[in-house]
Amino acid sequence: MLESCYSHTLGSPAIFFLVGIPGLQSSHLWLAISLNATYTTALLGNTLIMTVIFIDSTLQEPMYCFLCLLAAVDIVMASSVVPKMVSIFRSGDGSISFNACFTQMYFVHTATAVETGLLLAMAIDRYVAICKPLHYKRILTAKVMLGVSVTIALRAVLFMSPLSWLLSHLPFCGSNEVPHSYCEHMAVAKLACADAMPSSLYSLIGSSIVVGSDVAFIAASYVLILRAVFHLSSKNAQRKALSTCGSHVGVMALYYLPGMASVYVDWLGRDTVPLHIHVLLADLYLIILPTLNPNIMVSRLNTYVRKHGIC
Template sequence: MQVTSNTTSLIPLIFILIGIPGLEEDGLWLSIPFVLVYTMAILGNCTLLYIIKTDRNLHEPMYFFLSLLAANDLVFPSSTVPNMLKIFWFDFREVSFTGCLVQMFFVHSLSVVESGILLAMALDRYVAICYPLRYTSLLTSALLQKIGLVIIIRAIVTILPIPILVRRLQYCKYNIISHSYCEHMAVVKVACGDVSLNSMYGLVLSLSITGFDLLFIGLSYMMILRAVFRLPSEQARHKAFSTCGAHVCVILVTYTPGIFSFVTYRFGQENVPHHVHVLLANVYILFPAMLNPMVYGIKTKQIRRRALDIFHKGGIHFCT
């Protein structure tokens, strides 16, 4: 479907989402793993939130940040998967221009929120290991709420210019997006005229947010390692390492597909098929949301025991 006009400043009424380019005929089969992963993500994060909410022993700073991560992992895939399933199941590919901008804002802002939460969790582990006796006095409820608010405000302030910049572009050729959701650069590619500002802002934002967060996460763990190796006993060092194990795993699960997707999109488009890039973009959103509660369920003894108790009794009401 094409949109034509005598003017080059036309804002299209709708966009057409391709889905997974080159695999349009396999939508029904592609939907199966997406549905399974999405369902596991919803169940896992709802279970995690239920456990943290109902177990008073888990009302600590570490689990406050973990509950934020679980809540974000509920909303993040929900911003793309339902629309994607409409493409796979009903061949419903149309999205309004405004709806596309709204989805774009939520997808990218939730990604920034996810990164901010991981940074806050690194700070939490640093305080817990380097200042164990002052842990609860330093990370008070008021401070935790302020950190959570800063994470959200940072995401809004940094991502809000993206849909504004996209709206100012000219769309004079066509309105077909070769993606499964309204990803920023995928939408920019269908515009005509000068898109260098959008491209530059997206690049600088990705490098600065990811670079800043990874830098401070790295610095936190350098200081954590220095403190751990000063502990007098091997048992104490093992306990300290075990408290960081789940967070390190979650960092790897979250950042690895995201960085790989970014690198292939910016620098490897000639060597990586486009459908592979789109699949990687979806893996970045879906798989961390599914794996994060599993990692904490396996690595964190309190959560693991509570989860086993709940499932043995069969008494759980998800997301309540």
């Protein structure tokens, strides 16, 4: 192992070394090729979605503004980890500076917190569109949209800033090899010489509060939506109303299921699930979501084109 140099604080390495996917080093080249193709698809798909929504005046509605923001966050999340992953898998260059490591960690956690906030905003949008259609434009004004977006961003920053701060101020006086393909919180925390439990607990409790409250409000919104839909007399009207929620449900499934699986497998299955499975789950969560989201969004846009004026 290369000798660690020290420049941040006493006992903290200036450089970490990302291993990649432990146990799957022989497949790193194929992973680099696949990852590069997936990342390119994600960039093109999300950029296309943002461009179409921005230039088409008929799509200047809250739902599509939120979809545009979601695409932008997907690009930020993927771009914060994928280029370094490709470098690791292709050339084995896993070196990353202390500051860059925690900056990457901060962007990943903040982006995921923004995404869950956007999913809640989209659920509220669908509630207003279906349950209060006559008041839709009066309730979800441009000023309200801006306020919601700023609140989502501020919440993410306020919740996630302490996470990186707590961990970055611990001493790292032992190994500087991170058994992961990016600076994932738990993987870096295990390298600390001091007790990392406060940071780890904050990660689990903080993410559970943010995600848990959002899921609770999303569930409440959909209970009200379904109640309103099933009170409609026309089956065709019910089908049209439910179709407006299809893309949102798909995005939620892509976001919450692999994300929570990654978090709780790392906490509850660390002694039974192989390490490379932990790493793959975390990697796929950050890569597959930005890649598949545009497909769901395109489906939503096609529905809008065919049934313009449904809301």
